[in-house]
Amino acid sequence: MNHNQSNLPTTKLVKKHVFIFLEIFTCEGGIQSYVKDIFQAYNYLNQSQSYQAEVFLLRDELEQQNPYATEQFQFHYLKTLPPWRGRIKLALSLLTCLLLRRPQRVYCGHIKLATLTKTLCQALGIPYTILTYGKEVWDTLPQNQRQALQQAASIWTISRYSCQRACQANQIDPNKVKILPCVVDGSIFTPGNQPLELIEKYGLRDAKVLMTVARLWSGDIYKGVDVTIRALPKILHSFPNVKYLVIGRGDDRSRLEQLAQDLGVAQQVVFAGFVPTEALVDHYRVADVYIMPSQEGFGIVYLEAMACGKPVLAGDADGSADPLQDGRLGWRVPHRDPDAVATACLEILQGNDQRCDSQWLRRETLAKFSQEALKEQLQQLLASES
Template identity: 30%
Template sequence: MRVLVVTNDLPPRVGGIQYYVDQLGRGLVSAGDEVVLLGSSSEGADAFDRTAPYEVVRERTPVLLPSPTVARHATRLVEAVGADVVLFGAAFPLGILAGPIAERTGVPSLGFTHGLEVSATRMPGGSAMLRAIGNRLAAVTYVSHWCEEHLRGAFGPVPDHHLLPPAVEPGEFHGAVSGDAVRDRHGIGSAPLVVCVSRLVERKGQDTLIDCLPRWRREVPGTKLMIVGDGPHRGSLQRRAADRGVSEHVVFTGQVPGPELPQHYAAADVFAMPCRERHRGREVEAFGIVFIQAQAVGVPVVAGGIGGVPDAVRDGETGLLVDGTDPDAVADAVGSLLSDPDRSSAMGRLGAQWCAREFSWHARTRELRGILAGLDGPATGPAGTQSFDSAPV
């Protein structure tokens, strides 16, 4: 199968969507498919592109927009590589290009969704845009049941609808991974440790973890907090730790290379990210790949129970879902696991078994290939084959 991927979301940019698109692209190549990515430019792209297992063609712009120029370039690539299918790394907004591509080549398109599209339904004109995109796609995938529940109606009856959650690489994330080297590097030793891996943005809830740390240290002496990642709120989080008198007990690692992530998860006694909705639901967690990464290495999790997160955690079995806006609930949940190592270990073991069984990229790639093979053709009808110039973009 020959696949053209059109996306703004690919490495070396860091994020869950970029990781998702890259892993499925690699999986398709490993399965014997030919994959070409049409993407936007970013710093460090040349180094990534030289080692990627698929061919990358980048436009000289930091953001691909659904413009006539991008439509023409994508169409030419479809013809040049003999693509059997076009895959949009994010259906919104680039999926609108499925119409002109299908009209000129007859090749069907599939669009991934990641949660941003739910936010679009709450913006003026967003629902109409999603319906226009749905009318042009042959299939849409969703990372969680929550996403499907909120988007199936928005995309309408034309495309096929499929669940395609994120996954982990079992050769990297597994129960035998050791976090000892990470603990030694940061002087943690054998102290109880809560870890959060995420971009440092307000909705992820690292501020709540800092607020809870004094209580945890009273109840479970010596407890420390490790915040892995970087982002615009790093400075404010560091100031918050100073204000709470816990600076010396909070480790900010900054951005960690991908190959080192499993060891950072494994260093934890508890993984916690009390995510919460912001801006009236325009910012929400559509799945939470960090939760399955933590569970895969055998660490129990405490998660903000919003959006699609319940798909990523078996509440009461592999972790605990809490209200991320309630600091007392977060403190209670994490504290209960820190103070009961036997319960934490049992949850961790079950989480590792569950993730090994349900969340592998190999299985997810197999599911994607089945979806792609089942695409009969482009969306039909006037809306499905409308030319770009008349499309409502």
């Protein structure tokens, strides 16, 4: 061997990735929050790894303040009217990228984009991964989307429950599914005193406060706000000072208000409407209990509440098993059962369970679902698929 050659510097192999999403910046929601956490983790890993990625966003316009864009992490905004023109633009832009850059892997960020991803990637011999979240893959999909899942090199999803539902409904090999869970920013969601201005604003002085953060859409009644309202009369027998703070907006609010009126608990239910993300932490601090007997793919809100040291109640047959660590950190009850919800709330309000210990709850939550944990898990997934 030529000893001079052995001393030459080695060049790191650049791993090229492509990500495709519907929309991340033009609306807020659990999926958008989750994807942004992935972006942040990817950028962090890029400081020590040689990654190069391009992100295609079908319904987003140019984002002037995109904090994730770097020279190695480029974004393409493809929103075009009419929408069909945007889909054509996406197909052509993606095909050009795949032909010229030949990435090691394509990450498809929504099942609605899976057929296009499969078609282009298989034609060019490029492996692809599909990201799934919850209800969008829990039932049997159209054949083209089902085949895209079945033929993907891998599938990422956010919880064991979502994995199980998707695999059963669409004949997917569970071995190709990898779990990349949601996480919470423990530097933002922290315990603190109840903000007096919110206590006054919502009329919560001397009250025990139950709280839910959820969309109040008629198509989302699975969130369980109506079940919690039905549980209030039983709770009020033991805790007459209970108030239920409901954060969120949507077309189902009038039905819920009428339900509270019919049950004689309208004075106990406070509809706060929309609260921006930056104000949520103060609202969690107002609460004594976070309650959402729902059917979630995961439930980031449970992590946010527990990071703020608040005990939580969730459904017992959904993805909330992961953030609640199978009931070790919170209460899990049949999600459409007001009596079960009331019984669990009474236990929580008595405060005798370890799951009501604010410091312990926060510590155990962040040990598994912090942004640091996400970086490690993402690194392992990317390494296993390189």
